[in-house]
Amino acid sequence: MLAYNVLALLHRCIEQARQATHPTPQVSACHLALQIRSGYEGILIAVPAEQ
Known part of the structure; x- marks a missing residue:
């Protein structure tokens, strides 16, 4: 619901x-x-998983 509102x-x-x-x-x-979504995938690549 929050994602839809955003x-x-x-x-x-x-x-x-x-x-x-x-x-x-x-x-x-x-x-x-x-x-x-494409920006979020870039963040997942750039930022280590533990963060």
């Missing part, structure tokens, strides 16, 4: 930020989730 918040923030520069923004929740 994703929804990020989605809305991006839509609001883009609305100022582009009149009809379309932000895909799927693509947003993929971007977050």
